[in-house]
Structures are given as structure tokens and as C-alpha cells.
Amino acid sequence: MTTTVEQPPIAPEPEREPQQPPKARHTLGMVALRVVGALVVPIAAFVVLWATFDFLRDADANRFVLVGVAIAVGVGGVFFLYWAMNWVVNWLPERYREGVRPYVFVGPALVILAVFLIYPVINTIVLSFGDRRGQGFVGLDNYEFVFTDESMRRAIRNTLGWIVIVPVVATTIGLAFATLADRLRRGEAVAKSLIFLPMAISFVGAAVTWSLIYSFRPEGFGTNIGLLNGIKQGLGMSPTPWLQEKPWNNLLLMVIMIWLQVGFAMVVLSAAIKSIPDEIIEAARIDGASELQVFRRIIVPSIAPTIAVVATYMVINALKVFDIVFVIGNAETNETEVIAERMIRNFFILDNDGRGAAIAVVLFLAVIPVMIWNIRRFREQEALR
Amino acid sequence: MTLTAPLPTGVEEPAPPSGGGSDVRRGGWFVRITVLIIVLLWLVPTAGVLVTSFRPEQAVNTTGWWTAFAHLFDPAQWTFQNYRDTLDAQGFENAFLNSLAVTIPATVIPITIAAFAAYAFSWMDFRGRYVMFVAVVGLLVVPLQMALIPILRLYVDGANLGGATIFPDLDLNGTFLGVWLAHTAFGLPLAVYLLRNFIGALPSSIIESAKIDGADHFTIFWRLVVPLSVPALAAFAIFQFLWVWNDLLVAYVFLGGTTQNRVLTIALQNLTGSRGEDWHLLTSAAFISMILPLIVFFSLQRYFIRGLTAGAVKG
Numbered sequence: 001m002t003t004t005v006e007q008p009p010i011a012p013e014p015e016r017e018p019q020q021p022p023k024a025r026h027t028l029g030m031v032a033l034r035v036v037g038a039l040v041v042p043i044a045a046f047v048v049l050w051a052t053f054d055f056l057r058d059a060d061a062n063r064f065v066l067v068g069v070a071i072a073v074g075v076g077g078v079f080f081l082y083w084a085m086n087w088v089v090n091w092l093p094e095r096y097r098e099g100v101r102p103y104v105f106v107g108p109a110l111v112i113l114a115v116f117l118i119y120p121v122i123n124t125i126v127l128s129f130g131d132r133r134g135q136g137f138v139g140l141d142n143y144e145f146v147f148t149d150e151s152m153r154r155a156i157r158n159t160l161g162w163i164v165i166v167p168v169v170a171t172t173i174g175l176a177f178a179t180l181a182d183r184l185r186r187g188e189a190v191a192k193s194l195i196f197l198p199m200a201i202s203f204v205g206a207a208v209t210w211s212l213i214y215s216f217r218p219e220g221f222g223t224n225i226g227l228l229n230g231i232k233q234g235l236g237m238s239p240t241p242w243l244q245e246k247p248w249n250n251l252l253l254m255v256i257m258i259w260l261q262v263g264f265a266m267v268v269l270s271a272a273i274k275s276i277p278d279e280i281i282e283a284a285r286i287d288g289a290s291e292l293q294v295f296r297r298i299i300v301p302s303i304a305p306t307i308a309v310v311a312t313y314m315v316i317n318a319l320k321v322f323d324i325v326f327v328i329g330n331a332e333t334n335e336t337e338v339i340a341e342r343m344i345r346n347f348f349i350l351d352n353d354g355r356g357a358a359i360a361v362v363l364f365l366a367v368i369p370v371m372i373w374n375i376r377r378f379r380e381q382e383a384l385r
Numbered sequence: 386m387t388l389t390a391p392l393p394t395g396v397e398e399p400a401p402p403s404g405g406g407s408d409v410r411r412g413g414w415f416v417r418i419t420v421l422i423i424v425l426l427w428l429v430p431t432a433g434v435l436v437t438s439f440r441p442e443q444a445v446n447t448t449g450w451w452t453a454f455a456h457l458f459d460p461a462q463w464t465f466q467n468y469r470d471t472l473d474a475q476g477f478e479n480a481f482l483n484s485l486a487v488t489i490p491a492t493v494i495p496i497t498i499a500a501f502a503a504y505a506f507s508w509m510d511f512r513g514r515y516v517m518f519v520a521v522v523g524l525l526v527v528p529l530q531m532a533l534i535p536i537l538r539l540y541v542d543g544a545n546l547g548g549a550t551i552f553p554d555l556d557l558n559g560t561f562l563g564v565w566l567a568h569t570a571f572g573l574p575l576a577v578y579l580l581r582n583f584i585g586a587l588p589s590s591i592i593e594s595a596k597i598d599g600a601d602h603f604t605i606f607w608r609l610v611v612p613l614s615v616p617a618l619a620a621f622a623i624f625q626f627l628w629v630w631n632d633l634l635v636a637y638v639f640l641g642g643t644t645q646n647r648v649l650t651i652a653l654q655n656l657t658g659s660r661g662e663d664w665h666l667l668t669s670a671a672f673i674s675m676i677l678p679l680i681v682f683f684s685l686q687r688y689f690i691r692g693l694t695a696g697a698v699k700g
Binding site (some may be wrong): 063064066067070071073074075077078079082086090098099101102103105106108109110112113115116117118119120121123124127134173177180181183184191193194195196197198199200201202203204205206207208209210211212213215222223224225226227230259262267271316319320322323326327329340343344347348353356357359360361363364367370371374375378379 | 416417419420423424427428429430431433434437445446447448449450451479482483485486489490491493494497498499501502504505506509510511514517519520521522523524525526527528529530531532533534535536538539561562565566567569570571573574577601602603606627630631632633634637638650653654657658664667668670671674675678679681682683686690
């Protein structure tokens, strides 16, 4: 990784003092300075940003000016911050400088991660045992709610559907398309970017887009302008209220996410397929392998690790799906609830912090295996470096 | 990403005409037609929105958007009125500006912070480096739902422990700064991870020779590492830009749905609630929310794909 550090890749924390006796003498002062270095940065961030920030709360200010100032402050502020910190470090006695500087570089990142991710994880777990105001202690009541409430149970069932169906279907279509596009004589790039295009669209935009396709008007209430019912009417059939057809409406919502995510699977898998050497494929052909055999026996096994990564990424995304269900709306009547959407509903709309936190903890527990897997893979990679 | 070494001759097929690609991977009509069908299927939803958004209200409500192709050159079939209504009467112009004010800093701030951290993780020597980075890797998959309630409480009430104020009540809720910080935190683990992969792989000889020439870390970072890392920075910038621009959840919780504050995704979501059957407005609103990401996407696609593949294949 670097030439300056010879750290054993797996050992988490190499003991440095014995190797660097001269540094040891200043340890106490160093630590104090390092702490100050790491603390001053976020404080300075707030002070610098705050000075100009009250202006941004001004409701009467011209919107264009306000937005311009906001962008300038946000973008300029962060640059200014590091420049100022580095300037301060250069004022330190020389022997301390290089010991403090790393903490100026990583300090802001660590402080933000600690305040906005690590502390919240702990706090959410605590809150999940508290009441709706986030106080007191209610034991496992909120978890009992999560696993017994009828709507929550449906949400868990539906989410299981999402995390199985969306990754499987999207990865399959992505793989099929990547394999086929790889064989195009011309237009591969264009075909791929058109499939990839929905990646740029928001879940909200996609939900609106597909609502138009699923749109329904009962017979006698005018022409159906939704594509699916338009086709049905064209064929002389009566229209279907697609989004109210339980439980199939869940599948129709999953289609939206599949439409959005196939591009991602396709791009990543396509890169993996291209890295398979031509010689291997050609050798199989000479041995008389058919197209399908080449695909099943060579292409799929060669890119299996990539398929696993893509599928995992999609499982996590599907687990957190919120926008699509939220925007389509009527989740309870249509029985299309999902866990992340229930979380926002309980926390934000029904204003119950305890229940919201408990639902979030369930989501968190679900990703812990992936987290461990990620860390393990990272450590293996580092060991190979 | 294209194949560079064409094979000398086809084994079963005749040699291909000159051009990129090798004949090992050639497909016939079946391949071409299947690809065409999938592409068309994938384009239909977007096409429906685009076509509907330019049709007059009356036509949208009485006929399907596909019938517009029958009168393609009839000027009475097309209008910009929907866009005028959405931008003005429905407040989407303001929402567009708010989206910009949220997205640009919420892209630049995490990239800057992550680049400094990635440099330190790659090229500086300090205690706890490895443990800290493993923690970042672990944070990659923490669902942001886990962070919403505590952060909102911090913004509204601050944090106190035994009477001491740990986090002051800054009243950040409903401010741009509050949203920037939240987006920064949620984007940071991936940014640090991707950038450290890239910056750590830069040749050490460059960094060493700069050090010998007397450059300090700040100079090496600004003058050497940042310019060399433009592809990785751009890849993550696009990723984060699309993520923040398209986000509903974070904006919904921390910025809120007031007409003055709301961003495009929230304005669009409100519109589906209040004018759910007004497809001429919904489609033009949806297209307004898509236009900037689509421009960014098409103009910088190469960087974006490179970043995705680097992140997903390695990560």
C-alpha cells in the first residue's frame, strides 16, 4: 500500500513506540495536540459556516441570491476549513507538526462519522427500548409491536419478497443483457447506456413514471390513459386496477426497482465478462461447446464473485426501499407496506420515536452479516497487498 | 473496456471486417433482435413521461400518450404550457433552485473531506490508522434509517449528558446546513473507501520524490494527489450528485415539505398527493426533476461507469 509504513496487514494496531524511541518522549504533548487538532476542525467548521448562515434562514431574501450564497458558503467553507487548519499546524513547533497533521486530514471525516453515524446507531438502539417521546423504558414493547402488528408483519413479508425477487430478477436480466450486448457488432455502447439510463432517475420520478403505466379508470369513467389498461381496452378487455390487486401489486412495485437497477447490474457484470480472456472462450468452442454451454460453464463461473457482489448490493438496496412505496401511496389499503416505509410512517408521521427506532434496528440487524462479510473481504484484500 | 486483441482468423465463422472486438464474441440476428426488444421495453416508461409532458391537458386526459404518434406533426398536439404551469404555479422553479442549493455543497463537502481522509489513510503514518479504516468499511452498509431519529433529535434538542451540553442545540432542522451534514455523513464511508483504493494505488515513487524535494503533505495533496485523482473524484462526484439530487428520504426528514424549502423530489411527491390524476402536470414535473441528472449522466457517463465498476468489483 505505501512505502512509508511497513505494517503487518492483519495485525490491527502495530505497536510503534519500541521502533521509534525519539517520538516517545513527546507522547503526552502529542496526544494533547492531536486531540486539539481533531477537535478544532469541526468547531471551526461550525463557526465559519455559522457566521454566514443566519442569512440563509432569511425567508424574505431573494431566492437566487440565497441559493447562490448557500452554494458558495457550502463549497467554499469546506476548502477554507482545511486551509485554515493546515495554516494552524504550520505554526506549531516543528517537531509536533507532522504528528498532528494526519489528524487534521482525517479528523473531520472521523468526527462527522462519529456524530452522524456511530453515535446514532447506539442512540437508536437505546431509543428502541423507550416510549414514543424517546424517554422512559418500555422493555421489548416496541419489538413486540414490530413482530405482532398486522401491518408490520405484512411489511416484513413484503420486504422479504423485495430482497429475494428484485436482486434475482435484476441480476438475471443484467447478466443476460451484458452477455448479449457483448456479442453485438455495433451499438453496444448505445444499447448499454439506454438500459443504464434509469439509474439517473430518482425513485420518486420512477414511481410517477410507472404510475402512468399502471394508471386505471373504471369502465364508464373515460378512456384509460395508462399503457397496460390501454392495451387491455384495445384488445376489448375490461381495465384492471393494477395497484389494488393484492398481492400482485407488490410485484408491480418491484418492477419499478428492477427497471431502475438492471443498468447497474449490467454495467458491472459487463466489465467482468470483458475481462474473461478470449482464448478461454475460443478454446471451449474448438472443443465443441455450444453458446449456452460457454455461458453456463465458462462465463458464469468466471464472474461468480462479481455476481455475488452485485446481488448483495441489490439486497441491501431492496431492504431499504422506501420512496417507491411511499410515493405510490395507500400502502395500508393496498397491503404494499415495506419495513423502511413503516419506519418513516411510525417515526415521522405517527410521531412514535420508540417504534421507529425498533424498526430501524431490525433493518440494521439484517445488514450485519453483510457488514462482517465486507470487513472480512477487506482484510483478505489487505493481506494480499 | 473494449476488447483490444482481435484473433487472427475465425475458427467457425469467416474473419470479421476490421474494427474493435473479436469474432469469438459475435452474435447473430437473435442477439441483435433480443437486445433491441429489451432496449425498447426499457425506454417505453420514460418515453411515456416525455410525450405526455408536451401534450395539452385536454388530450392527455382523453387519449393515451401513444396516440400522439398518429398526429406527430400536428402543432395543436404539442404544448409547453404544462412546463410553464409546473415551474410557476406549482413552485417547481423554487424547488429546482433548492435542489441545486442542497446538491452542490452536499457533493463537494463529502468529496473534499473524504479525499483528505483517504490521503491520510494511504500516505500518512498515525496511530489507529488500520482500525479507523476498518470502521469506515464497516459503516459502508449501515442503513441510513438507523441515523434519522438521533440526528433529528440532535438538530432539534441538542445532546446533553449529565447536564453538560455535548452537542449544542443548533436548530439545524430545516436548514441547508443540516441537510448537507447529513448527506455528507451518509456519503462519506463510500467516498473514503473508493478514494483510498485509488489514492493508495498511486505510485509511491511520485510521493517520495515530492517529499525529497521538500513538499509537505498539504502541498503534495493539493498539487499532486488531487490532480492525479481526478477520475476517481469525478466518479464519486457523479455518484453522490445523482444520489443527493434523487434523494427523498433525507430531504423529507431534515428539510421538510414547506413550499419555500422543499427540493424537487419532495415537490414531486407532494404533487402526486394533491394532483394525483393531473398527468399533464405530473409528467412535466417528473421530467423537470430528471433533466439535470440525465444531462450529468450522459455527459459524464464514462467516469460514472468506471467508478461503479471499481467500487463494486473491488469493493
